[in-house]
Amino acid sequence: MTAPLHEAHPAGPGRALPDTQQGMRRRNLARVMHTVSAEGPLSRAAVASRIGLTRAAVSTLVDELIRSGLLEELGPERPGRVGRPGSALAVSGRGPAGLGAEVGVDHLAVCAVDLRGEVRARAVRHGTNRGRSPGPVVEDLTGLVRQVVAEAEQEGLAPAGLAVAVPGLVAGDARTVVRAPNLGWQDVDLGTLLPVEYPLLVDNEANFGGLAELWLGDGTPRDFLHVSAEIGIGGAVVVDGRLLRGTRGFAGELGHVPVWPDGPECGCGGRGCLEQYAGEEAVLRAAGLEPDGDRVGRLAGRAADGDADVRRALRDAGEALGIALTGAVNLLDPEGVVLGGALAGLAPWLLPSLRAELARRTAGPACPVSVSRLGPEGPLLGAAHSVVRAVLDDPAAVAARG
Amino acid sequence: MTAPLHEAHPAGPGRALPDTQQGMRRRNLARVMHTVSAEGPLSRAAVASRIGLTRAAVSTLVDELIRSGLLEELGPERPGRVGRPGSALAVSGRGPAGLGAEVGVDHLAVCAVDLRGEVRARAVRHGTNRGRSPGPVVEDLTGLVRQVVAEAEQEGLAPAGLAVAVPGLVAGDARTVVRAPNLGWQDVDLGTLLPVEYPLLVDNEANFGGLAELWLGDGTPRDFLHVSAEIGIGGAVVVDGRLLRGTRGFAGELGHVPVWPDGPECGCGGRGCLEQYAGEEAVLRAAGLEPDGDRVGRLAGRAADGDADVRRALRDAGEALGIALTGAVNLLDPEGVVLGGALAGLAPWLLPSLRAELARRTAGPACPVSVSRLGPEGPLLGAAHSVVRAVLDDPAAVAARG
Numbered sequence: 001m002t003a004p005l006h007e008a009h010p011a012g013p014g015r016a017l018p019d020t021q022q023g024m025r026r027r028n029l030a031r032v033m034h035t036v037s038a039e040g041p042l043s044r045a046a047v048a049s050r051i052g053l054t055r056a057a058v059s060t061l062v063d064e065l066i067r068s069g070l071l072e073e074l075g076p077e078r079p080g081r082v083g084r085p086g087s088a089l090a091v092s093g094r095g096p097a098g099l100g101a102e103v104g105v106d107h108l109a110v111c112a113v114d115l116r117g118e119v120r121a122r123a124v125r126h127g128t129n130r131g132r133s134p135g136p137v138v139e140d141l142t143g144l145v146r147q148v149v150a151e152a153e154q155e156g157l158a159p160a161g162l163a164v165a166v167p168g169l170v171a172g173d174a175r176t177v178v179r180a181p182n183l184g185w186q187d188v189d190l191g192t193l194l195p196v197e198y199p200l201l202v203d204n205e206a207n208f209g210g211l212a213e214l215w216l217g218d219g220t221p222r223d224f225l226h227v228s229a230e231i232g233i234g235g236a237v238v239v240d241g242r243l244l245r246g247t248r249g250f251a252g253e254l255g256h257v258p259v260w261p262d263g264p265e266c267g268c269g270g271r272g273c274l275e276q277y278a279g280e281e282a283v284l285r286a287a288g289l290e291p292d293g294d295r296v297g298r299l300a301g302r303a304a305d306g307d308a309d310v311r312r313a314l315r316d317a318g319e320a321l322g323i324a325l326t327g328a329v330n331l332l333d334p335e336g337v338v339l340g341g342a343l344a345g346l347a348p349w350l351l352p353s354l355r356a357e358l359a360r361r362t363a364g365p366a367c368p369v370s371v372s373r374l375g376p377e378g379p380l381l382g383a384a385h386s387v388v389r390a391v392l393d394d395p396a397a398v399a400a401r402g
Numbered sequence: 403m404t405a406p407l408h409e410a411h412p413a414g415p416g417r418a419l420p421d422t423q424q425g426m427r428r429r430n431l432a433r434v435m436h437t438v439s440a441e442g443p444l445s446r447a448a449v450a451s452r453i454g455l456t457r458a459a460v461s462t463l464v465d466e467l468i469r470s471g472l473l474e475e476l477g478p479e480r481p482g483r484v485g486r487p488g489s490a491l492a493v494s495g496r497g498p499a500g501l502g503a504e505v506g507v508d509h510l511a512v513c514a515v516d517l518r519g520e521v522r523a524r525a526v527r528h529g530t531n532r533g534r535s536p537g538p539v540v541e542d543l544t545g546l547v548r549q550v551v552a553e554a555e556q557e558g559l560a561p562a563g564l565a566v567a568v569p570g571l572v573a574g575d576a577r578t579v580v581r582a583p584n585l586g587w588q589d590v591d592l593g594t595l596l597p598v599e600y601p602l603l604v605d606n607e608a609n610f611g612g613l614a615e616l617w618l619g620d621g622t623p624r625d626f627l628h629v630s631a632e633i634g635i636g637g638a639v640v641v642d643g644r645l646l647r648g649t650r651g652f653a654g655e656l657g658h659v660p661v662w663p664d665g666p667e668c669g670c671g672g673r674g675c676l677e678q679y680a681g682e683e684a685v686l687r688a689a690g691l692e693p694d695g696d697r698v699g700r701l702a703g704r705a706a707d708g709d710a711d712v713r714r715a716l717r718d719a720g721e722a723l724g725i726a727l728t729g730a731v732n733l734l735d736p737e738g739v740v741l742g743g744a745l746a747g748l749a750p751w752l753l754p755s756l757r758a759e760l761a762r763r764t765a766g767p768a769c770p771v772s773v774s775r776l777g778p779e780g781p782l783l784g785a786a787h788s789v790v791r792a793v794l795d796d797p798a799a800v801a802a803r804g
Contacts, residue, residue, distance in 0.1 A: 024426065223649045237733065239646060246735020247625045257729035258763065261662065269765035270728065326672060327659035327729050331639065333648020361660065363671035 025061075026396045028053065032061045033070060033091070033392045037115070041074055041088035062089060069095035070115065070395050091115045094156035096391050096398055099148065099198075100384025101141055102165040102205065105130055105182045105231055108137070110144040112152040112159070113384035115391060117216075121151035131184050134177075138193040145196065160391050160398060161199040163383035164190060165208040167230055172249050174201050181267055182231045201386060206252055207243055208382030209340050210236025212374055214243075215385050221335035225328055227254055227321070228341030228378065233275045237332060255279065257324040277320030278350075280342060286313035296342040303349045314349035321350065322357025329358070329367045340372035341379075347371045427463075428798040430455065434463045435472060435493070435794045439517070443476055443490035464491060471497035472517065472797050493517045496558035498793050498800055501550065501600075502786025503543055504567040504607065507532055507584045507633055510539070512546040514554040514561070515786035517793060519618075523553035533586050536579075540595040547598065562793050562800060563601040565785035566592060567610040569632055574651050576603050583669055584633045603788060608654055609645055610784030611742050612638025614776055616645075617787050623737035627730055629656060629723070630743030630780065635677045639734060657681065659726040679722030680752075682744060688715035698744040705751045716751035723752065724759025731760070731769045742774035743781075749773045 031051045036042055039050070048058040065071040074088040093114050102109045108129070111122040123144040129137050141164075149159055168180025175191035190202050210226035213236075222241040228234045235254030237244040244251050255275035256268045263272025276282050281291040283299060287310040302310040325337055339347055351369065359366040372378060391398050433453045438444055441452070450460040467473040476490040495516050504511045510531070513524040525546040531539050543566075551561055570582025577593035592604050612628035615638075628638040637656030639646040646653050657677035658670045665674025678684050683693040685701060689712040704712040727739055741749055753771065761768040774780060793800050 221649075235733070239641070244641060244646075244734070247623075247737040248735055251733065251735040253732040253735070256732040258725050259663065261725050267765075268763075270763035323660050323663050324729070327726070328733055330655040330658045331637070331653065331730055331733060332646070333650055333653040333655070335649040361670075361672035363669075 026394060028057070029061050029065060029395045030393050032058065032065060033395050036071060036089050037091050037117075037392055041090040043088055047089065065395055068395065068398060070391070070398065093118070095158065096160035096388075097152050097157035098384040098387025098391070099145065099152075099159045099162040100165070100208075100380050100382070100387070101145060101162060102380040102383065103129065103137060103141065103167070103183070104205075105167055108141050108144055109380050110141070110148045111380055111384050112148050112157060113381070113388055114157060115388055117385065117388065119381075119384075120155055120157060121148045123147045129183055134185055134188045134190075134193060137183075138190065142194060142196075145194075159196075159198050159387075161201065161387040162194070162196050163201040163203065163208070163386045164194070165205040165379035165383045166190075166202060167205050167232070167234075169250050170202050170204055174203065174249075177202065199387075201383075203383070203386075204234065204249075204252075205230070205379035206234025206236045206341075207245070208380075208386065209234065209374075209378035210238055210252070210382070211243055211386060212378040212382030213338050213340060213372055214238050214241065215389070216374060216381060217338065218373055220338060223333075223335045225254075225325070225332060225334045225337045226372075227325070227337060227339050227343060229278070229280055229343045230341060231281055232279050234341065235328075237334075239332070254324060254328060257327060259320045259323050274320055274324040278317035278324075283313045283317050286316060296345050300345050303346070311349055314346060315353045318350035318353035319357050322354040323361070325354070325367075325369075326358055326361040329362070334367065337367055337369045338372050339369065340374060341376055344371050344373075344375045428796060430459070431463055431467060431797045432795050434460065434467060435797050438473060438491050439493050439519075439794055443492045445490055449491065467797055470797065470800060472793070472800065495520070497560065498562035498790075499554050499559035500786040500789030500793070501547065501554075501561045501564040502567070502610075502782050502784070502789070503547060503564060504782040504785065505531065505539065505543065505569070505585070506607075507569055510543050510546055511782050512543070512550045513782055513786050514550050514559060515783070515790055516559060517790055519787065519790065521783075521786075522557055522559060523550045525549045531585055536587055536590045536592075536595060539585075540592065544596060544598075547596075561598075561600050561789075563603065563789040564596070564598050565603040565605065565610070565788045566596070567607040567781035567785045568592075568604060569607050569634070569636075571652055572604050572606055576605065576651075579604065601789075603785075605785070605788075606636065606651075606654075607632070607781035608636025608638045608743075609647070610782075610788065611636065611776075611780035612640055612654070612784070613645055613788060614780040614784030615740050615742060615774055616640050616643065617791070618776060618783060619740065620775055622740060625735075625737045627656075627727070627734060627736045627739045628774075629727070629739060629741050629745060631680070631682055631745045632743060633683055634681050636743065637730075639736075641734070656726060656730060659729060661722045661725050676722055676726040680719035680726075685715045685719050685748075688718060698747050702747050705748070713751055716748060717755045720752035720755035721759050724756040725763070727756070727769070727771075728760055728763040731764070736769065739769055739771045740774050741771065742776060743778055746773050746775075746777045 035047050035050050044058050044062055045055055048055040070092055071089050072092045074090050093116055097112045097114050100111050106128055108125045112120050114120050125140055166177050166180055167182055169178045171178050177185050177188040179186055191200055206228055209228045213220050213226050224238050226236040233255030235252040237252050256273045258272050259274050260272040264276045265271055266273040266276050280295045284291045437449050437452050446460050446464055447457055450457040472494055473491050474494045476492050495518055500515045502513050508530055510527045514522050516522050527542055568579050568582055569584055571580045573580050577591055579587050579590040581588055593602055608630055611630045615622050615628050624643040626640050630636045635657030637654040639654050658675045660674050661676050662674040666678045667673055668675040668678050682697045686693045
């Protein structure tokens with residue numbers, strides 16, 4: 001009687017329907033896809049042994065996935081092995097693809113990722129979106145989407161969905177941007193503005209960044225706190241391999257954790273929030289620089305050159321991050337903290353004071369802090385991979401649509 | 403394409419085994435138990451319609467649960483209804499019971515709760531445990547357990563397990579108290595010390611308090627933050643009806659969230675932690691009172707009498723709670739905050755400043771804060787109900803042992 005005591009009732013989210021043969025088949029199709037995706041190429045026999053079903057049961061599932069274009073046979077395995085040669089299975093490099101898009105403050109980007117996880121097409125448009133009204137921005141984005149889709153289709157790929165990362169809070173409908181202060185957007189329904197015929201998912205860039213880290217990071221644990229920055233500070237909480245979304249989808253707002261409760265006023269209504277000390281604009285201000293142009297590049301360049309003001313500003317930002325993270329670590333007890341986005345590029349100057357603050361406020365070993373290798377690519381990749389994961393998680397849905 | 407995108411792979415925790423007929427049967431037994439528990443008495447037909455299985459399938463499951471002593475038939479339903487009269491099913495008031503125990507700083511308590519959720523036996527021993535070594539404390543606790551078990555057995559109940567709430571951090575083995583500073587315990591293995599022949603589960607009192615609120619609270623949401631106090635401040639994070647435990651089982655340590663980062667040193671190694679402002683001892687000190695005796699009773703009594711020092715101390719504690727909770731709410735986006743334990747009794751004097759702080763630091767509507775009706779009973783009831791829930795969640799395990 002250990003962990004199961006605290007498990008939710010089995011009829012929890014995703015398990016609301018009674019157990020039926022049909023539901024069992026769908027879940028087993030997903031198991032086959034995930035197994036081949038993670039460990040393929042694999043023979044039918046190898047898949048069967050890994051997921052604990054009979055070879056006959058697996059063959060039926062595999063045949064269905066091949067018919068739907070989600071798996072492909074690579075031909076007979078090389079001779080020399082014992083027994084009848086099996087045909088190796090691999091995830092298809094054609095068929096469904098995930099489209100990811102990012103509406104950044106300074107750029108727009110779109111990419112297509114196949115079921116194998118490879119980026120197969122990509123388009124970017126540089127230029128500020130700050131203060132532009134949603135219509136023209138979405139029009140530019142739609143142009144990039146068309147361009148990427150055309151490229152992907154030439155390679156035999158078909159979009160299974162479009163996921164859009166935005167720098168703001170997104171409503172529970174996963175379409176409406178409730179508030180994106182650095183764009184100046186409020187209550188913008190991207191579902192209406194974006195003329196796409198496939199499923200749409202809109203989410204906060206920090207959430208997609210956290211998911212990218214979970215799925216693509218190098219040795220990322222299944223319980224971690226992801227901290228990123230563009231203008232503001234974004235956070236994503238991943239618990240047991242799942243993104244913690246919160247009641248309204250607003251969880252992970254690390255940027256508005258109070259650090260010095262009497263500190264400067266913040267746009268969120270609070271005072272002394274982390275963003276007032278460690279957001280890009282706050283750091284530029286503290287270093288006496290203008291908050292425009294290539295913000296991170298300039299900070300990193302000057303810090304590398306030994307600029308004392310910039311180094312001090314980054315050290316103070318690291319200290320504020322350390323204080324806010326102490327609270328977050330006490331609440332969540334994650335296996336680690338991962339710095340992503342712009343923070344990754346500034347890590348050499350943030351980390352010493354950040355780690356020192358965490359260590360001196362923690363009895364026992366402090367929570368390990370690492371730096372993401374995905375950097376600013378995280379949200380875009382996380383968006384595209386969200387679509388890919390949805391296909392792997394329920395291949396039967398694609399087969400039914402196909 | 404909405405929520406499922408972020409669902410974990412179906413082979414997540416509790417679903418590690420492939421879908422089999424056997425697993426399906428166990429989950430359906432649990433569904434029948436939970437349905438009768440939540441809505442009973444119900445006829446077989448009513449259970450079938452609620453869980454979406456055929457009447458024949460439900461009858462087989464019900465017969466098994468009756469044979470195991472988990473359900474009972476109340477006899478034919480009253481006449482006058484349409485169709486053949488069905489026999490109403492109810493959860494058995496005999497058979498398996500959950501034993502809950504609490505090691506408090508000032509008391510020990512044990513109770514037995516039947517599968518219907520009723521407390522059927524209870525024993526308490528008052529007197530401080532601070533600084534007592536674990537052996538004698540556990541010996542006293544064992545005496546109370548024996549007394550409660552004897553009473554329960556006389557009523558036809560049989561313990562299905564013992565869950566123990568402790569005021570400290572518990573290791574992942576759910577047996578070892580890693581650190582209970584207010585008892586003076588460190589690395590105490592209750593699994594070895596407690597001579598019981600049924601499954602044992604040890605957990606932090608704040609976790610059990612949060613679970614009690616989830617299961618027994620009045621209109622408690624499925625996403626909330628539970629805050630309680632004894633000497634320290636305890637917290638429990640409940641996400642989508644599940645307790646967030648953290649990597650090492652240390653999540654929910656709201657008491658060590660930094661409030662004023664340059665504030666007084668805390669036993670945790672930090673400075674200015676919430677506990678330094680809102681823990682019972684901190685409030686007593688701030689009010690100029692000795693930190694002994696009936697701490698909460700004295701504070702509440704004096705506050706009710708209009709003692710200005712006590713009221714000021716409680717107002718300041720409420721403010722510190724509001725600052726720490728602002729950070730927690732930004733990270734977790736819960737549906738609400740529930741004050742439990744000793745804080746419930748002090749709520750009239752804590753809430754105004756707490757709510758004001760949350761409101762002034764939040765753009766838009768602040769997170770609602772409510773007061774638990776369970777008060778100091780929460781951890782003990784949560785412990786006993788944990789055992790009961792384990793039976794409801796996997797009735798087949800009891801049947802197999804039976």
